Amino acid sequence: MTEKYSNEQLEMxxxxxxxxxxxxxxxxIAEQGFYHEQLMMSENExxxxxxxxxxxxxxxLKALATDTDINICKNILNNSxxxxxxxxxxxxxxNPYCRSEVAKKTNNQDILRYLAKDKxxxxxxxxxxxxxxxxxxxxxxxxxxxxxxxxxxxKNASTAEDTLETLLFDKEDEVCFxxxxxxxxxxxxxxxxxxxxxxxxxxxELCILIAMNPNLSEELFKQFAKSPDYRLREAVASNENIPxxxxxxxxxxxxxxxxxxxxxxxxxxxxxxxxLLEEKDYLITSAIARNPNLPIDLLPKILKVNVRLIDSTxxxxxxxxxxxxxxxxxxxxxxxxxxxxxxxxSNRAAILTALAKHESKSVRCVVSNNSNTPTAVLxxxxxxxxxxxxxxxxxxxxxxxxxxxxTAAKER
Numbered sequence: 001m002t003e004k005y006s007n008e009q010l011e012m013x014x015x016x017x018x019x020x021x022x023x024x025x026x027x028x029i030a031e032q033g034f035y036h037e038q039l040m041m042s043e044n045e046x047x048x049x050x051x052x053x054x055x056x057x058x059x060x061l062k063a064l065a066t067d068t069d070i071n072i073c074k075n076i077l078n079n080s081x082x083x084x085x086x087x088x089x090x091x092x093x094x095n096p097y098c099r100s101e102v103a104k105k106t107n108n109q110d111i112l113r114y115l116a117k118d119k120x121x122x123x124x125x126x127x128x129x130x131x132x133x134x135x136x137x138x139x140x141x142x143x144x145x146x147x148x149x150x151x152x153x154x155k156n157a158s159t160a161e162d163t164l165e166t167l168l169f170d171k172e173d174e175v176c177f178x179x180x181x182x183x184x185x186x187x188x189x190x191x192x193x194x195x196x197x198x199x200x201x202x203x204x205e206l207c208i209l210i211a212m213n214p215n216l217s218e219e220l221f222k223q224f225a226k227s228p229d230y231r232l233r234e235a236v237a238s239n240e241n242i243p244x245x246x247x248x249x250x251x252x253x254x255x256x257x258x259x260x261x262x263x264x265x266x267x268x269x270x271x272x273x274x275x276l277l278e279e280k281d282y283l284i285t286s287a288i289a290r291n292p293n294l295p296i297d298l299l300p301k302i303l304k305v306n307v308r309l310i311d312s313t314x315x316x317x318x319x320x321x322x323x324x325x326x327x328x329x330x331x332x333x334x335x336x337x338x339x340x341x342x343x344x345x346s347n348r349a350a351i352l353t354a355l356a357k358h359e360s361k362s363v364r365c366v367v368s369n370n371s372n373t374p375t376a377v378l379x380x381x382x383x384x385x386x387x388x389x390x391x392x393x394x395x396x397x398x399x400x401x402x403x404x405x406x407t408a409a410k411e412r
Contacts (some may be wrong), residue, residue: 045069052076058083065089073098077105084108096120107132121146128152135160147172154178164189173202180209187217194220204229211235221246230255237261248272256283263287270295277301289313296324303328312345322350329354339363347372361386368392375400 040051040060045067052064052075061076065086073090076082090102091111096118103115103126116127116137121144127133128141129152142153142163147170153159154167155178167179168189179185180193190210198206210216211224212235224236225246230253236242237250238261251262251272262268263276264287273291276284277298285305288294290313302314315325329351332338343355343366352373358364367373368381369392381393 040064045072048072049075053079055079056081058086061086062089066093068093068095068098070095070097070101073101077101084111087111091115096123099123100126103127104130106130109134113137116141121149125149125152128156131156131158133158135163139163142167147175150175151178155182157182157184159184161186161189168192173198173206176206177209180206180213183214185213185215187215187220190215191217191220204231207232208235212239214239214241216241218243225250230258234258234261237265240266242267244269244272248275251276256281259284260287264290266291266293268293270297273298274301280305286313289317292317292319294319296320299324299328312341315342315346315348315351322348325351326354333358336360336363340366343367343370346370349374353377356381361389364389365392368396371396 040048040055040063042048048064048067049069049071051060052067052072055061058081061079061082062085064072065076066089067073073093073095076086076090084106087102087106087108088111091099091106091114093099093102099115099118099120100123102111103118103123106112109132112127112130112133115123116133118124118127124141124144125146125148128138128144128149133141133156135158138153138156138159139162141149142159144150144153150167150170150172151174153163154170154175159182161184164179164182164185167175170176170179176193176196176198179189185193190213193206193210196203196206207224207229208231210220211232216224216236216239221236221239221242224232225242227233227236233250233253234255234257237247237253237258242265244267247262247265247268248271250258251268253259253262259276259279260283262272263284268291273288273295276288279285282305285302288298289302294314294317299314299320314320325348329339329342339355339358339360340363342351343358343363346352346355349372352367352370355363356367356373356377358367364381364384364386365388368378368384368389373381373396375397378393378397381389382397384390384393
């Protein structure tokens, strides 16, 4: 028999827990959104961090922003109630790691300008990394004595072209590598990067990074596709802007890694993918199954391979509509190994809904255990004839209810 407590008794019980300073019990109270004003004064940093995560009181966030504990700082920044005013307090925190967290996450340009002049270079490094940092601040940081700061400027997609061009002459190879990866680096700068004098190994690494940059010229695409170095061919085969005719050439490469990148590339046309399927290679077929632009016409040929990883990959390819996959489920309804695999790994509501009615209890068990199974389906599965299915469904529904209550408490 459950004993009922009055509000006054509950209040006394909670106060006794607070006074006992039991970390586990206090954490539960804090997570439920109660007594934050008292709990934020706790000597236990874990309790203060929980308050920082769940409180909706800006005044409490401001008070906690002076705390030097890094986890408290992270929780404040991730709290949806964190204001720029709170960030300003955090930006003056005596712990440089807290200031670096602010520099990494804030979108306030005034705060970024302030932290760009921080006495600790790794704070400035995070400013250089932040894509909300103004171009003029990035330009100033591109002259920093520490190459790690200049490297972040070279990586940043918000860095102005003039600044990127200046970094082309940087003495540190790491800065040049970062420049090669930046999607804002122009074709002209990439071509000039190719002329940089480096050791043979470093030059190879630089060229590999350049080969992956989407801003390559047509000439460079051709050069890399015909390179005797397989790693350059492998890199350019993964480039999102490589022309389809070059992918067709690379599909006939003698290196499996190159052909796999062709199979995954969204620019690879249907004819080339069909050619690769003729290899009947498990890894190549799996890569084709992941292709975001996989033609529907190739679906039957891929499914004939009948390998678990390929089946689950193809059924989770978001580009293939449910109407194309549900007939496959119906056709192979009695293939328990196939159906079980789909039930275990699928993230599609329509397919999981269909499989929840399968005759096999082992299939229904994995559907009831799949985190992607719709709540409405789980509610029906609570009444399944199989005890394990019932237990799985009840457990998932209970976990979702707890998560919803926590979200609601946070929103309050």
